[in-house]
Amino acid sequence: MKRLFAFLAATTLGVGCSSSSTSSTETTESDSTETVTLTLLAHDSFAYPEGIFDAFTAQTGINVEVVLAGDAGELVTKAVLTSGNPEGDVLWGVDNTLLSRALEADVLVPYASANLSTMSRDVTIDIPGHEVTPVDTGDVCINYDVQWFDEEGLTPPGTLESLTNKSYANRIVVPSPLTSSPGLAFLMATIAEFGEGKWQEFWATLRDNGVLVVDGWTEAYTVEFSGSSGNGAHPIVVSYGSSPPAEVIYANPPVTTAPTAVAALTCFAQIEYAGILRGSAHVEEAKLLIDFLTDVAFQETLPLSQFVYPANGSARLPQEFLDYAVKPENPLRIAPDVIAKNRTRWLDEWKQIVVNS
Amino acid sequence: MxxxxxxxxxxxxxxxxxxxxxxxxxxxxxxxxxxxxxRVESLDVVGDVIANRSIRQALWFSLWQSVLSAVVCLTVALPVTWVISRFDFPGRRLVRSLVTVPFLLPTVVVGVAFLAALPNSLDYSPVAVISAHAYFNVAVVVRIVGSRWESISMSLVPAAQTLGASPIRASLTITFAILSRTLLTATGLVALFSFTSFGVVRMLGGPSLSTIETEIYSRAVLIGDLDGAIVLAILQVIFLVILGMMLQRGASGAPRRTERLELRRKPLASHPMRVIIGGIIAVTTSGIIAPWWATLSRSRxxxxxxxxxxxxxxxxxxxxxxxxxxxxxxxxxxxxxxxxxxxxxxxxxxxxxxxxxxxxxxxxxxxxxxxxxxxxxxxxxxxxxxxxxxxxxxxxxxxxxxxxxxxxxxxxxxxxxxxxxxxxxxxxxxxxxxxxxxxxxxxxxxxxxxxxxxxxxxxxxxxxxxxxxxxxxxxxxxxxxxxxxxxxxxxxxxxxxxxxxxxxxxxxxxxxxxx
The missing domain is CATH 1.10.3720.10 (MetI-like)
Incomplete structure (x- = not known):
């Protein structure tokens, strides 16, 4: 009897012991030996070709370990929570709609990478203090199902204003800005387009025109949208400027023309940044990693692994992007500090107009 | 006692x-x-949270949908639980295994499958949320109530009949008396899971339906109001613990030990019984399996x-x-x-x-x-x-x-x-x-x-x-x-x-x- 419980207790404790011993050996290894391992803390959409960091390790002798920390919102929340004692050394994936939260909480160590000189002013303008470094850009835009508009003989939407057109009644699906980052970007697009005091009216009209609001991009694009896998009933959806090339590259079965297209005048610019987390024991090494992440070699992998545009202006784009993606000339923008000041109020107002009425 | x-x-x-x-x-x-x-710096947040209208709405929706989810789940799961725990038939364990599977399906999969399967008018409605909760939790009822039901002696019912009770009344009274505590446990668990459900509510409820759990998420992650989220989470714990204690109180007094070791399941003998049981199995398993077909067909x-x-x-x-x-x-x-x-x-x-x-x-x-x-x-x-x-x-x-x-x-x-x-x-x-x-x-x-x-x-x-x-x-x-x-x-x-x-x-x- 006693032996059995001794065994049970040993198993329980054993789990605890073996766990803590693994972690302590890991810590001592990274602290005491020559090889530094940097932890790159990224959002779930972070993807990269296998072995891409081998070149960095070969150049610098530094290892890179990727830790995924949830979606962009969770990533920032975690960085704020662990301010000063971060989970990793370098953060990847805070975007311009969330940037203010990271800046206010002072979680980042400023660093001006030499690669900033390759980037356009549009990309670097929001971060004069260099707390973060731009790594990629993308656009949240209205996408539509090309075949549906051909068959119905209707003109696809060109502008945000045109979405209130009666012929699009019950044909539009959008992810909620309360729960989705492309949803939030789309709300920003409407605020940038119509301005304070006017955007509310646009959303009220959109609501009366039967816009379907769903929780996230996944439900909107893969279930309710008619142009992708879900064959839903809505030919107009909020997605990315790079969704059409994704439809071609990941078509099933393969296709030669994109089944979807983008309304270029509806796009809101999203910029993603990387930064060094305050409290990292390896700030100097982390700077080398920021350089590597913004170098041409890594930047050129971004379009096909994450469907975003490189921030580095010298990086070349793959053919599929040149053929099918839309990179608007002048996407809609709102400065991060304006977003920071108004986000909660905007979301409340939006909720009252669209959800609670 | x-x-x-x-x-x-x-x-x-x-x-x-x-x-x-x-x-x-x-x-x-x-x-x-x-x-x-x-981490919460000021207790003023507590007042703000309690006064917030959308939080009160979320509390109300959490409550009624969780109760209803538990009721629907019990209604769906009890017949098959009865069949599995009281009768011996070929394939019994197969059926029991199949009904367990929904419990381990990821919410994203069931969410998308339900959106595809339900008529559009029901998408993003409480009906979608409640039916998914019931689907997920059938296994909870089958496993928890089932293992208790199995252990009820077969001789109790005939014993009651010799004492003059009608067969149906004898089974119902005895079974219910013995099962009541377990039923309450299972109901409480299903209601608890439904109350704190996150993925299903977000996917199938759409933006207009939110529970306390989804409010906690959107406050913490999207709005950046961490204090509010933490206070709300702690209020949820207190609320659920009190609710749990009330349930416990209701469950006490039921008999605890009544069983004897003996053969507990009977073979299927009479023809009408076979039809009833076959029907229950067919309906339940086809309901369980339907989303799997939807999933398989989309994997092409x-x-x-x-x-x-x-x-x-x-x-x-x-x-x-x-x-x-x-x-x-x-x-x-x-x-x-x-x-x-x-x-x-x-x-x-x-x-x-x-x-x-x-x-x-x-x-x-x-x-x-x-x-x-x-x-x-x-x-x-x-x-x-x-x-x-x-x-x-x-x-x-x-x-x-x-x-x-x-x-x-x-x-x-x-x-x-x-x-x-x-x-x-x-x-x-x-x-x-x-x-x-x-x-x-x-x-x-x-x-x-x-x-x-x-x-x-x-x-x-x-x-x-x-x-x-x-x-x-x-x-x-x-x-x-x-x-x-x-x-x-x-x-x-x-x-x-x-x-x-x-x-x-x-x-x-x-x-x-x-x-």
Whole structure:
């Protein structure tokens, strides 16, 4: 009897012991030996070709370990929570709609990478203090199902204003800005387009025109949208400027023309940044990693692994992007500090107009 | 209690048995929550939270949808539970395995399958949310009520009939009297799971329906009002604990031990009975399987994905996580179940703390771990084993309940008698208790594996170093554009279902032919 419980207790404790011993050996290894391992803390959409960091390790002798920390919102929340004692050394994936939260909480160590000189002013303008470094850009835009508009003989939407057109009644699906980052970007697009005091009216009209609001991009694009896998009933959806090339590259079965297209005048610019987390024991090494992440070699992998545009202006784009993606000339923008000041109020107002009425 | 309770022969072990499970709850649930709570700077937030209209709406929706989900789930699950636990027929264990599978399906998969299957008018409505909750939790009723129902003696009903009760009245009265406590436990659990449900509500409820759990998420993550989120999470714990205590009170007074060892299931004899039972099985299993077909049919063209390293890694991670979780949860759950069974009311009262993690929001567990286990040797916030430990928090209460059901059915007088006859205590335990317990311990392990394989809430809030599980991989593939990506997600989901069926069948049939 006693032996059995001794065994049970040993198993329980054993789990605890073996766990803590693994972690302590890991810590001592990274602290005491020559090889530094940097932890790159990224959002779930972070993807990269296998072995891409081998070149960095070969150049610098530094290892890179990727830790995924949830979606962009969770990533920032975690960085704020662990301010000063971060989970990793370098953060990847805070975007311009969330940037203010990271800046206010002072979680980042400023660093001006030499690669900033390759980037356009549009990309670097929001971060004069260099707390973060731009790594990629993308656009949240209205996408539509090309075949549906051909068959119905209707003109696809060109502008945000045109979405209130009666012929699009019950044909539009959008992810909620309360729960989705492309949803939030789309709300920003409407605020940038119509301005304070006017955007509310646009959303009220959109609501009366039967816009379907769903929780996230996944439900909107893969279930309710008619142009992708879900064959839903809505030919107009909020997605990315790079969704059409994704439809071609990941078509099933393969296709030669994109089944979807983008309304270029509806796009809101999203910029993603990387930064060094305050409290990292390896700030100097982390700077080398920021350089590597913004170098041409890594930047050129971004379009096909994450469907975003490189921030580095010298990086070349793959053919599929040149053929099918839309990179608007002048996407809609709102400065991060304006977003920071108004986000909660905007979301409340939006909720009252669209959800609670 | 009207009659003084006899001390259990193993009572002396009750406190030692409680040490490990209690330590686990304190270290991995209470401390992280407290550390997070200590971040709240001003208590003014409490007033703001209580006064907030959308929070009150969320509370109201959480309440009524969870009650309704539990009622619908019981209605759907009880007929098949009756069939499985009272009758012997070929394929009985197959049916029992099949109805367990929905419990371990990732919410993303069921969410998308339900959106595709339900008529459009019901999408993003309470109906969609409630039916998905019922679908997920059928296994909870079948496993928990079933293991109790099985242990009701077949001779009780005829005995009542000889005393003059009509056959139907005899079965209903007796069965209900004996099952009432277990039914309440199962109802409470389903209601609790539905109350704290996150993925289903977000996907199927759309933006206009929110529960306390989704409010906590959007406050913490999207609005950046962490204080408000923490206060709300703690209010949720208090509210659910009070509700749980009220339920417990209602459940007390029901008989605890009534069983004798004997053949418990009867073979199917009469023709009308076969038709009824066949009908119940057909309706239930087809309802259970329908979303699987939807999933399989959407996986077409994506099967090349299983040769990719992404998939293989996630498979290995999921299996490793599930096994680790099952070992921790089953061992700790068995300890606390035995402690509650051997001990008196203080032990049982303490053992109830095991259920506390179920009331804590996944967001709080995720963020609490992050700022608690962050120093020196204890800095394991993004280690691989943090995920199975988080899963074990959720699985352990269930394992405890399942083993408790089994432990209750052990007649204590048999071991007491054996000991009076001079059999050593350990031998008495090994010969009487252990074989009777082994079945419920195996069930508990199966349930823990199931919880871990399908868990998506806490795992998605924990940071992951090489620890992407299959449900997280599905969500990742679904969150990227392109038909093939979506097909990949459904391939994983289909395999997930297949693996789940195989694992559950393996456990079910691996228990030996004797039962």
């Amino acid at each position: 009207s009659t003084p309770e006899l001390n259990h022969p193993y009572r002396i072990l009750a406190w030692p048995l409680l040490v490990a499970p209690m330590a686990f709850v304190v270290v991995f649930a209470i401390i992280p929550t407290a550390v997070l709570a200590s 063209g994506g099967w090349g994905f299983i040769r990719k390293s992404e998939f293989r890694d996630a498979l290995v991670v999921s299996l490793r996580t599930a096994l680790t979780c099952a070992i921790v949860a089953t061992v700790l759950g068995t300890c606390s179940a035995l402690a509650a069974s051997y001990g008196g009311k203080y032990h049982r009262g303490t053992a109830k703390l095991i259920g506390l993690p179920l009331t804590i929001s996944a967001v709080v567990i995720g963020f609490g771990f992050l700022i608690t286990f962050d120093e020196g040797a204890l800095d394991f916030r993004s280690s691989w084993f943090i995920t199975p430990l988080a899963h074990a928090l959720i699985a352990m209460p269930l394992a405890t309940i399942v083993v408790s059901q089994g432990a209750r059915a052990i007649p204590r007088d048999v071991s007491a008698a054996a000991m009076t006859l001079g059999v050593a205590r350990r031998r008495a335990w090994m010969t009487v208790d252990a074989p009777l317990l082994s079945k419920s311990v195996t069930s508990a392990a199966a349930l823990s594996i199931a919880v871990s394989l399908g868990e998506f809430g806490a795992s998605s809030f924990l940071s992951r170093r090489d620890s992407t599980t299959l449900p997280v991989l599905i969500a990742q593939e679904l969150s990227r554009p392109g038909d093939l990506r979506t097909a990949h997600a459904y391939v994983v989901a289909s395999l997930f279902i297949i693996v789940a069926v195989v694992v559950i069948l393996g456990i079910e049939f691996g228990q030996g032919r004797s039962r």
